[in-house]
Amino acid sequence: MVSLTLALLGVGKNKMPRNPMRQWKRVMQRRLAWHFRGRKRNCYRLSLCPVKKSLRFSTTVRPIRRRNINNLFMNRIAAGCAQHGLQYSSFMRALYESNIMLNKKMLAQLSIYEPRSFQSLCEFAKKRHTELLQKGLAVAVEPTPSGIITRDMIKKSL
Amino acid sequence: MQWAVLARTWWIYDANQQCPFRSAYRLTTYLQGLHKPVYHRHGDVGDHVVVFNTRHIAMRGDFWRTYKHFHHTRYGGGFSRASAYRVHEEDPTRILERACHNRLSGLDDKRTLMKRLHLFPDEEIPNEILENISGQIQQVQAIPKKLEDYTQEEIDSFPRLFK
Numbered sequence: 001m002v003s004l005t006l007a008l009l010g011v012g013k014n015k016m017p018r019n020p021m022r023q024w025k026r027v028m029q030r031r032l033a034w035h036f037r038g039r040k041r042n043c044y045r046l047s048l049c050p051v052k053k054s055l056r057f058s059t060t061v062r063p064i065r066r067r068n069i070n071n072l073f074m075n076r077i078a079a080g081c082a083q084h085g086l087q088y089s090s091f092m093r094a095l096y097e098s099n100i101m102l103n104k105k106m107l108a109q110l111s112i113y114e115p116r117s118f119q120s121l122c123e124f125a126k127k128r129h130t131e132l133l134q135k136g137l138a139v140a141v142e143p144t145p146s147g148i149i150t151r152d153m154i155k156k157s158l
Numbered sequence: 159m160q161w162a163v164l165a166r167t168w169w170i171y172d173a174n175q176q177c178p179f180r181s182a183y184r185l186t187t188y189l190q191g192l193h194k195p196v197y198h199r200h201g202d203v204g205d206h207v208v209v210f211n212t213r214h215i216a217m218r219g220d221f222w223r224t225y226k227h228f229h230h231t232r233y234g235g236g237f238s239r240a241s242a243y244r245v246h247e248e249d250p251t252r253i254l255e256r257a258c259h260n261r262l263s264g265l266d267d268k269r270t271l272m273k274r275l276h277l278f279p280d281e282e283i284p285n286e287i288l289e290n291i292s293g294q295i296q297q298v299q300a301i302p303k304k305l306e307d308y309t310q311e312e313i314d315s316f317p318r319l320f321k
Contacts, residue, residue, distance in 0.1 A: 072198065080195040111195040 073104040080111030084122040094125035163196055167205045168290040172297060173254065174211040177218065180298040182257035185209065188295060189262070189271045199265070206274045207295070208287055213250040213279040216299075217242065227256060251277035 010016050026044050032054065033040060033047040040047040078088035095102060100121075102110075110118045144150060169188055173181055187193055191203030217225065225242040245252050258275055262268045276287060 075192055075197055076195045079193050079197055082193060083195075108195070 073108040250279040
């Protein structure tokens with residue numbers, strides 16, 4: 001029979017590891033911090049705080065990410081419009097007022113991958129602008145209905 | 159996508175009688191690549207911009223006297239400031255260069271973008287750069303016509319109110 005006292009006492013190689021999770025913690029840290037800059041990438045102690053911060057950022061920065069992506073789409077659409085001689089604001093306004101339900105993501109994709117479709121949208125916006133102008137001019141030029149006296153009529157008669 | 163979309167084009171700009179700050183606004187859009195629908199900050203989609211006639215830029219009002227460029231050598235007592243006209247005398251391209259530099263603040267690749275901006279004080283541009291140019295950026299301000307530029311016939315034929 002082999003003596004079990006040394007094994008049970010935990011001496012030498014049989015010593016109970018103080019920190020059984022040590023290896024696992026370092027592996028997890030490396031998985032979360034592999035893309036960091038400097039020693040925080042390789043050293044466990046130095047990466048403890050940055051990893052905590054990155055986990056915190058991954059949730060708190062969600063609205064900011066949406067904002068950034070929205071701004072990127074706006075920049076891309078503005079660039080596409082400028083190539084056709086339009087401004088971003090008038091382009092979006094024309095689409096909104098004509099009930100064209102294209103969101104900024106799709107418009108940005110169109111401006112990159114479907115240039116002809118985007119060009120037709122710009123032409124539509126320009127045409128709408130000229131039509132509104134002509135309508136406005138016609139309203140200004142048409143004669144006033146009877147029974148109404150305007151200041152211009154009094155001045156002209158004088 | 160078309161193969162030429164990702165090419166880095168060279169643009170030319172005439173800074174004669176233009177405001178440096180308004181020109182910088184337009185030039186930096188081309189440097190960053192904001193004029194392309196494929197724009198992204200990390201995409202390195204910016205273009206080269208060649209500016210000539212920077213010696214003849216125009217600033218509004220008192221700016222030649224009152225607009226200051228600051229410089230600190232990071233040694234004690236090394237702070238200096240100079241008015242725009244003095245800086246312009248010493249180096250005619252520095253005002254436009256600083257204007258573009260200030261507009262690109264906050265970007266990681268500001269240094270690379272500034273390297274793609276080529277400034278020349280007069281109309282002499284090296285041939286290697288002239289060969290690359292494929293487009294022109296529209297001027298920011300319309301140059302007004304001076305009295306000296308009108309011919310005598312135009313002045314005489316202009317209708318007079320009083321004799």
